[in-house]
Amino acid sequence: MPSLSHVYDTLIIGGGPGGLTAAIYLRRFTRNVALVDKGNSRLRLIPVSHNYPGFPEGVPGHALLGNLTAQLERYGGSVMPGEILDLRIEDGHFVADYAAEDAPAGEPVQIRALTVLLATGVADVGLPVENWREAVAFGSVRLCPVCDGFDVMDKRIAVATAEINPVGHALFMRTFSADVTLFERGPASILTDDDRRRLDAAGVRYIDSPLLSVTLDAAMKPVMHTADGNDHPADVFYPMLGENARSGLAAKLGAETAHCDELVVDSHGATAVPGLYAIGDVTVGLNQIAVATGQAARAATHIHNRLPPALRAAQAASPLALHRAA
Known part of the structure; x- marks a missing residue:
């Protein structure tokens, strides 16, 4: 198998905000540094992020990725698409195909x-939503209550139960x-009696008939269709898709994983x-751009600091520097 001729200090896998910042x-x-990106960053799906610091008017996901890529290029780095x-270890080095x-x-x-940093994020799974990408781009389907709850103030909000803490996101949106x-x-309902009491106390409606699908009306607003034949219109829908961390490369080498394969x-x-590191959504913790x-x-x-010193080669002093030294 052909091989690049030199050994990198760090191979970064994933070109989202975490990988680019690293x-x-x-x-x-x-x-x-070698940075390899498959093009799956969830940031590309975000029409405008309003909670990333430094952008008072918000910043589109693709624009933030573009700015980070341009900043990397300023320092001689680049993204290797692919x-x-x-990933394995041979003769004290990480070797990647x-x-x-x-x-x-x-x-x-x-x-x-010599080292590898994974910033591979997560893969979403979940409910069938009509024209899903268009709905996300329009803002009628949203992926992160923490990120944009403020942006849907006083809207009609629909939320799907999650496998872990099924009522938590609905209560958060109140x-x-x-x-x-x-x-x-x-x-079948996975709610406990205590879950139902918490929903009642907070004034959250609960539809126990299973959600079958979601379509969009003429105004691009979501309509939830349940097994009992009823339709439930809303202004915005949080599907709480569920996710699996893209951690397979690290897990194969013996890295510890937790719920949803997070590292x-x-x-x-x-x-x-x-020598193997991971950051961002692929790890256990809060999935936020600023966190990554x-x-x-x-x-x-x-x-x-852990790598061998990167010593700067000596350069001849310029005439101006010599004049100042004298």
Whole structure:
């Protein structure tokens, strides 16, 4: 199998906000970085984020990714489009099989690195929603109550139950609206008597007939269709899709995983595998852009400090510098 000729300080897998931020930090530390991105960042789905610091008017997801990519390029870095198919350890190095996006069919290229940082995020699963991407882009279907609850103030809000803490998101949305309805995702209710009491106390309606599908009306607003034949219009729908972390590459090497395959890491983003790090949604914790970028800064700094020193080569002093020294 062909191999790139040198060993990178760090291979970053995933070019979302976390991966790009880590690459920017490491390039500013003068580290040799390869960043491979498959193009699956959930940030691309966000029409406008209003809770990412520094953008008082909000920032479209694609624009934030573009800004981060341009900032990386300023420091000599770039994104390698494609996929890491396999990751292993050989002779003290991490070895990854890289299939470039535009490469002809054939054997992948090997990338060798001293450390690896996963910023691969999560894959959504869940309910059938008509024209899902268009609905997300329009804002009638939303993915993150923490991110944008403020933006749907006093709207008619529909929420689907989640596997873990099924009523939690509906109760959370009562912060922002008095009109919240919780729909049962599965064929049988998983709510306890205590769950039902909490919903009643908060004034959240509960529809126990299973939610079969969601369509959009002429105004692009969601309509929930339940098994009892009823239709339930709303202004916005939070499907609480459920998710699985894209952690397979790390788990294969022995990294510890938790619920939804999320990786367990320490405060520096280190997994149980020496030299293997993870940040952002693929790890246990709060899935937020700001969290991912903060974790990236911490992990990248730790990686830099743990790697062999990146010593700057001596350069001849300029005439101006010599004049000042005299």
